[in-house]
Amino acid sequence: QTLTHGPTTPAKTPSTSRSVRTQDFSDRRGNKSTPIQTSRSAKAQQHRGRRRSGGFGGCASGRQTGPRGAVSEEGVRWDGGGRRSRGVGRIEPVSPPTQVQLNFNNLEDFPPVGAAQSPPVATKPSRRINPTPVSAERPNSKPKSCFISTPLSLPASPPALPESAGAKLTAGSPHSLQEERELLRKERSKLAQQTSSPLKTTPVICTPTKTVHRQGSKVTPDPQSPCPDPNKVTQKSELDLLAELYCTCISENLVPCVFLELFFVLQLLTSHGVSVSESGEEAITYLGNVHNCVYFSVRVLENQFELVSHLDKCTLRLLSENERVGTFSSSLKDHLAQAQENCTAKVSIIPFQPATDNRSNFSSDRAFHTFKKQRDVFYGFLREWEDSHKEPGWDFEAALGSRVRMMVSQLTAAGSHSHFARLFQKQLIQMCKGPCVLGSSSDAPDADLLGMLGADSLGRLKRLQQRLVQPQGLIGPCPPPSFPGHQEFFKCFLQTASCCQLNQHLKDGLCQQLLKLDEVSILGPDASPARGEETGDGDMEQQVRRFSSVLLTARLLAKFLGFISFLPYQTSELPSRDIQDTAITLRSKSSPVLDVCAVLRSSVHRRRTILTVPWIVEFLSMLDHIGPLLPFYRTALCLLLQIYKRMLLGRGGELCYMNQLLMVAVLGWLFQIPIFPEDLFFSTDPKEEVKELENITSSQGLDTLPLVDQQLLYTCCPYLGEFRKLLAAFVAGSTSKSGGLIRKITPTSAELRGPSTSRSQQKLQVDLEQAFFHNQPPSLRRTVEFVAERVGSNCVKHIKATLVLELVKGGEKTLRDSLGLEGVNTAKLNDSICAQLCDAGMQALETATRFCSENAPGAVRVLLPLETSPSVLTTAESITTRLATEKACSWLSANITTLLKREWKSAFGRVMKSVPSSVRLSAGSSCVSDCTHKVPLGSEVMIEIKEVLSVAVGPRSEEEAYTVHQIESLLDRVGQTLGCRKVIGTPSTDYLFLIRQLIERGLLGEEEVGTNWPKLSALSWPEVIASYI
């Protein structure tokens, strides 16, 4: 049995009261009751942000999914950062949280639960802050420190706090540090005795439900915990005030992670009361009983209803069906019930796209063929990983390490890193772009299943599978960065390959694509969401899908870019202060892989933060220990903090709520993961940055469009699903039976837009065109650009296939004719024909213009709404035609000559090779006139001939003999077969060879060949045969 203090709290301060706490403990240890609470809280703690999680033994397992893997080092690093901030913030001794926090910080004093069995943690004393659990089971805990400690530790008290509240909060005089420490020591010694607890060895596995039954400690109704009763709530007015205060902190983004607070509130809601008689403790116990906890929680939920209502349907259902909510606020229950009706979710799959790389992309045949092998080797690894990575004891390095390195070294030899990097990146996007439920893997799209079941059933089936396969442990709302699903393969591959060339090429490729994605136009730049009727539903839906696709790809790429970029600096432990300083000085000199600050500022100015911030967050989450200390990244993190602090939910003016929610969620997560220096959150705002952020140049941008839907939110922030798990666990009475997770599969649309069209146009024309599009729905521009791009491209293809082919054919004819003449100089002939062809090639531009004018208008017309006015239509058609022609002609004028020369070269070679034998080859290329293609197969005839031969040559038995008739019949069939070009195919010389064998055996005379094969003579074969005979 681990720490049994119920739900953890976002507060930093452990505020416990000795008596109750102790009693609690002995209770628990005695009868092992309420395993639900314990397992849940333990789990929640394990995966809390570093602040809460400290060095819990169970933490290690959770953390190892993160890139850095080790827990203790985070603790140390954190400690360093934390201490500095505290040094600064010490001005306010009033704040009890910080003081006590120091206690918990000291891992020597307060080792993590389960540390006894976790050597790394034990041997590396980490002074991480332990999670600070608060719950009804510690009825005497000081409520004020439960929930507002975080904002309170701001050096300057937030102006938003009402005077009275502030006074109240500071008034609660802190326990003496000694007292607290004493208490926690006791607790620690208790924990130390519990080393044999099964929970410690397998901290992530949930307590089985049956245990609950056996022990008769089901949550509802729990004989030990009283049913929360609104009438038993004490100190209502104080609680109201506190709730209001707390909500203000949330609303004003004064807490580092809004969702962490929400998680806490839900933990309070689902806490299991322990009927503890109020001991005469001097501390005020606002949340001292389950009634107060639930009351407070419901008040906060009511206040934060808008935020809550944006959670997924299942969470809302669970909330609305939660009897405590109903008991304490029927109106909240009704609102929740209403809200869930507005929720929708869709399921679709990621399509498989085969990639092609042909020879012309490689410097040499050798490189091409090496890469051909590498591709298969790479997929071989992937399959092997899929097959075995879940098997116990399987290790990437041990199983694949040497082979991966060998493959990479072959890449080096062939110099095809860039190709492999591209393949790697494409495959990464294809396999990992979609959502990965935390802790699950193997997301292969089941096209077959989809075909059989249809998308709806497939979704259900998947969810079922999820429920059966996926461990349902709570991991808390701020899990450390991880590489779920197939991402792990790619991560391990890079780690194992540890190839600097490959990494460099990947960095180049990732950077390029990220910046391209960041610039991608989801809509026309001037699109306005206000034009309701013009931006039809279909358009919006398409935009949302496109945005989702772009965002998810960007986040994935950014994570890997961060991973590769900071990989060289990753250390298992936080370096000492001296080394830190040296490293900072050293690394400040070289330029960072990506100018995140510039990208961020630009995105703010152009109001595209909804796209940029989420991927920057992914990138920065991969930082190494020193990274955040570098001025450059510190600035970036400060910028993000500013953005967060300004991102007040529901008060963003034009900003859409869901957009804000996504940003608040990802930023809050970033601020809670181990890498984020805590002091930063409470540092004073650099004024100039604030100013800079206000300098918004664009009147409209992505931020003002409703681009984020719930599906995207949950895909980007799978940890939001923790709310649902928490509530479901409450219903089920056990964490092991949470309601199952709905795995969402994100629809991805093909990236339609090609490179932007030629910009070398007269400025006026361009301006006019822009003006035209300005007042049209954005879909019009997209359609026009798309069609132009496609038509232009088709035009080029068409010209390649027709005009070029015809010209080359004509050239071949000229060549053949000229070769027949006496005294020709082939080299001269070649040159002159080539020159002629290139001249003639210039007509390609005319052809292209004609092609585009013929095809572009029709295509646009079909794609635009029927109701489009004629003049708009005509304009769109002419713009499309112009763009398509421009595209085609610019390509053609640059490439047609080269293309023709290349084609001619190979045609010339072909002709020269075939000329000497061309006469003979031209013979007999078709079947005899009345051929029905129903002749014996060549192979059969050949087998028969061989059979006859083997009998003829012997040794043979008495009964093995052929009559003349049989031989004649065979010959007849041979004749038939030879008469049909379709059957005879290419290996005609093989037949002739066999027939010759027959003749040589004396089985056939030459005359017989003549009489039995009348058809052969018609086919001009005899002369060939004659040549053999």
Next chain:
Amino acid sequence: MMDSVSSSSATVADKSVKRMQICRAEYRVIGRFVEQLRPTRQCMKTLQTQFPHLPPSTLLSIFSQEYQKRMKRSMARHHAPDVIKEYYQRYRSEAKTRPAAPLLLELANQVDLSPALLARLIVECFLEERQASVASRHVLNNMLREPYLIPDLLLAKHVEQCTVNDCCYGPLVDCIKHAIGLEHEDLLRDKLRETNLSFLDENQLRAKGYDKTPDIILEVPIAVDGHIVHWIESKASFGDDHSHHTYLNEQFWSYCNRFGPGLVIYWYGFVSELDCQRDRGILLRDGFPSDIVTLCQGPARGRV
């Protein structure tokens, strides 16, 4: 093989009448049985009598593959210089005493070496002896193809006896195998056309610059037995464990890696347990599937 002389109108399609998927256990039985066989038409008859329920072509294919494995295993034994010398000396001495007997064929059967391979070794020795230098591959191949190019007419006769009687190795077998492969690819194309499925064949794909190309790529994927099929590979042989794994590594996975799931047709059947990669994108069949589902139109209907 004698059968086909009398029933000459047999077509490839007729072979599908007999069952051609064999479970691994049964395959092992056949494998054990063929261990004692030699690649002669007499032995083929024995094999057919032993397993009358299997089509002769399937049996021949199984035997041929097993025999090739056997030859590869014993290659080192037969190719040791002193062993070759001994074979040659034996032939030489016997050729003097009883030139009319099928000497090389007997020797081959006696030492369990393919007659055609033995003939090759002997001709090689013969040429070395005469010219005191190693003969070129080209010359050697030509002499096996047309034994009467060999200056020694008696040797020529014996060599011919070997190549003509060997049903697993030799120039004639190569011709036949080549033809069978092409015919089945052709058959596949015909079936696809009959079913109105449009496709790109290997040559078209190569022209487009693909690095690895299956026989057929469907322009619009189909579904067979609920599995998506993008490409089809035709194999005019029996799919046993060894050959299938070689093909998987050298071809099928490569196709999957490039084009997605596909179908492999082993026209002469296969070990049924090998059809276990369906979910990974490789489906096995022993003939052209009749249960094709196409996009939009449901089950495809052939014109036949």
